[in-house]
Amino acid sequence: MRFSFGLIMTAGALFTATPSHAQTFDPRYPVCMHVYSGANGGGGEWYDCSFTSLPQCRATALGRSAICDLNPYYPFQEPPRRWRHERSG
Template sequence: MRAYDFPWLEFRVVKLIFATLALAMAFVAAPAQAQWYDSSHPICLHVFGELEGERMDCVFTSLAQCEATASGRSAMCEVNPYFAPVSRFAPIPRRRRH
């Protein structure tokens, strides 16, 4: 009996190997992490140990607004280190020299 007498058997083995590898990769792959800071607001609320777990809510425009939200909760307000303010002025175009 030769291998080419049963080509369907070889195909099934290859298919089984690929399915096993795909399943193993799905279990080994690490879940993706969400971005911790949002760069559109200057103040973040750092919330500790609630039902959803630890998180950062970067949705505040002032420290007072954040502190009012954090009052009575296990949370603290922090300055967003990745805040990127939008410039009100367009950059001045430079003259091109020919």
């Protein structure tokens, strides 16, 4: 009975302990490059969020297995709304 309880506790601890992932997207930059190194490269894939514009990212990604996209965590600010004053009369 003691052995099975210890086995269950050990198995439960192993299944609940999962590695945590750091935040992939840097919220300071508006553009990210998703780099694919493939299975043969051994490096997997990652995001490089250090670009200020899409043309800058695309120039860096040229010739690589990568794609550029907007950073979903960048706090884009919408332009202020223009208020329309209606005139009566």
